[in-house]
Amino acid sequence: MTATTEQSDARAYPRLDIDFNTPEVIADPWAVLETVRAAGTLVWNERGYWMTADDRVSRQLLSRPEYFGQDGVMVEFFGADAFISIDEKRAHNELRDVWVGNFSRRAIAALARFVRTVADDMLDTVEAELKAGNRVEIMAALCRPLPAFVIAHMMGVSDDNIPLVIEWSDRMSEAATSGFPIDYDNDPYWLASERAKRDLAAFLIEQFAYRRSNPGDDIISRLVNSEIGERLTEKAMVANVRQLLFAGNETTAKWLGHILHILGERPEDRRAIVADRALLPGAIEEVMRWQGATQVIIRAVRQEGLVVEGVELKPGEQIFMLNGAANRDPARFDNPDVFDIRREPKPHLGFGFGLHTCLGAILARMEAQVVTSAVLDRIPDFRIAGPVKYGDFSLRGPTAVWLERA
Numbered sequence: 001m002t003a004t005t006e007q008s009d010a011r012a013y014p015r016l017d018i019d020f021n022t023p024e025v026i027a028d029p030w031a032v033l034e035t036v037r038a039a040g041t042l043v044w045n046e047r048g049y050w051m052t053a054d055d056r057v058s059r060q061l062l063s064r065p066e067y068f069g070q071d072g073v074m075v076e077f078f079g080a081d082a083f084i085s086i087d088e089k090r091a092h093n094e095l096r097d098v099w100v101g102n103f104s105r106r107a108i109a110a111l112a113r114f115v116r117t118v119a120d121d122m123l124d125t126v127e128a129e130l131k132a133g134n135r136v137e138i139m140a141a142l143c144r145p146l147p148a149f150v151i152a153h154m155m156g157v158s159d160d161n162i163p164l165v166i167e168w169s170d171r172m173s174e175a176a177t178s179g180f181p182i183d184y185d186n187d188p189y190w191l192a193s194e195r196a197k198r199d200l201a202a203f204l205i206e207q208f209a210y211r212r213s214n215p216g217d218d219i220i221s222r223l224v225n226s227e228i229g230e231r232l233t234e235k236a237m238v239a240n241v242r243q244l245l246f247a248g249n250e251t252t253a254k255w256l257g258h259i260l261h262i263l264g265e266r267p268e269d270r271r272a273i274v275a276d277r278a279l280l281p282g283a284i285e286e287v288m289r290w291q292g293a294t295q296v297i298i299r300a301v302r303q304e305g306l307v308v309e310g311v312e313l314k315p316g317e318q319i320f321m322l323n324g325a326a327n328r329d330p331a332r333f334d335n336p337d338v339f340d341i342r343r344e345p346k347p348h349l350g351f352g353f354g355l356h357t358c359l360g361a362i363l364a365r366m367e368a369q370v371v372t373s374a375v376l377d378r379i380p381d382f383r384i385a386g387p388v389k390y391g392d393f394s395l396r397g398p399t400a401v402w403l404e405r406a
């Protein structure tokens with residue numbers, strides 16, 4: 001890694017050359033992220049994009065979607081018609097508002113009992129294996145299937161089709177497994193995710209027709225029977241429903257993985273939460289701040305003449321907001337590298353900020369609380385049984401976490 005302030009064009013700014021996709025950086029990115037913070041509030045990465053590790057700058061950029069937009073990665077992932085890709089406030093909100101009811105505090109609270117039942121079903125096998133003295137890989141047994149199962153249920157998918165939907169969701173989640181930039185023509189994970197998108201689209205189109213004549217309260221019915229649903233093309237409806245399946249599964253799975261990994265390694269914290277469940281909401285929030293399930297939020301510069309931190313940016317240039325690093329910004333959090341389940345709550349950037357702030361945050365938080373509670377009720381004395389593996393940097397989180405009884 002090299003740091004200079006050379007001028008390659010008329011602009012002066014700090015420059016670094018960082019590859020975030022090496023196994024070493026993915027396993028432990030924190031020292032490298034601190035070099036970005038130390039270099040400045042806006043830093044050029046020689047790999048071809050701007051970076052900021054700064055909470056204040058990230059919030060500023062995320063609150064100006066008219067200048068800093070989703071062109072590029074989000075549009076490629078979700079399609080231009082999905083509201084996660086739309087930066088015009090009115091058009092974005094018109095679509096997002098279709099589902100505000102499905103993701104409201106009240107609707108999500110009503111789902112908590114169902115989530116506990118799903119978690120308990122999955123934990124039956126886990127508990128039996130652990131009691132028999134075996135190790136269990138908890139990402140595969142619980143953290144990965146549970147969020148996909150829950151969102152498929154919210155979509156009104158029948159039980160026999162849920163495994164199929166989970167399978168497509170897994171393929172789509174692996175799209176960025178090889179890291180950025182993606183080789184859209186050859187990357188096997190990207191190509192597999194494109195196939196899964198096509199299969200899911202065919203399934204959804206059948207569902208649209210069915211839910212028009214058999215409406216319910218589910219996510220698909222809400223769209224097809226809404227006023228905007230009358231006007232949208234099939235392609236746009238697919239993109240909008242698909243994003244709801246895609247955006248939440250990998251992220252929630254990784255968050256659950258971080259939570260169980262951290263509690264497995266910190267018996268004192270785990271025992272404190274077992275003894276006092278009131279500590280749980282703060283503890284899971286601290287996991288999100290300290291480790292996070294996304295490390296990057298990307299925006300592209302939308303017009304000429306925009307100046308950020310004294311640097312004039314060019315249209316089309318991308319800015320990587322390193323939100324995991326921003327969540328350890330010492331200007332916002334005291335002792336930011338310390339994990340403290342009793343930390344004074346303060347909003348972080350783990351679920352984004354501004355127009356595109358996460359629609360599923362209430363759902364993800366409920367799932368994290370219910371699932372962690374279920375694990376602690378049934379297996380209060382677990383520990384980590386082997387090295388934890390990580391996948392990619394952008395959706396950084398454990399891909400395999402082995403547990404055993406302590």
Ligand code: HEM
Nearest residue numbers: 083084247248251252255293351352355356358359360364
């Ligand atoms: C731990 C779990 C989760 C994390 C860490 C997370 C993180 C994020 C982040 C950082 C963004 C902002 C993206 C951007 O600004 O470009 C976002 C947006 C979004 N998330 Fe989540 N998410 C999680 C769970 C979920 C769930 C469960 C769902 C839905 C089922 C969901 C649906 C969405 C949607 C639809 C958006 C786009 C919102 C908009 O454009 O208005 N997320 N999420």
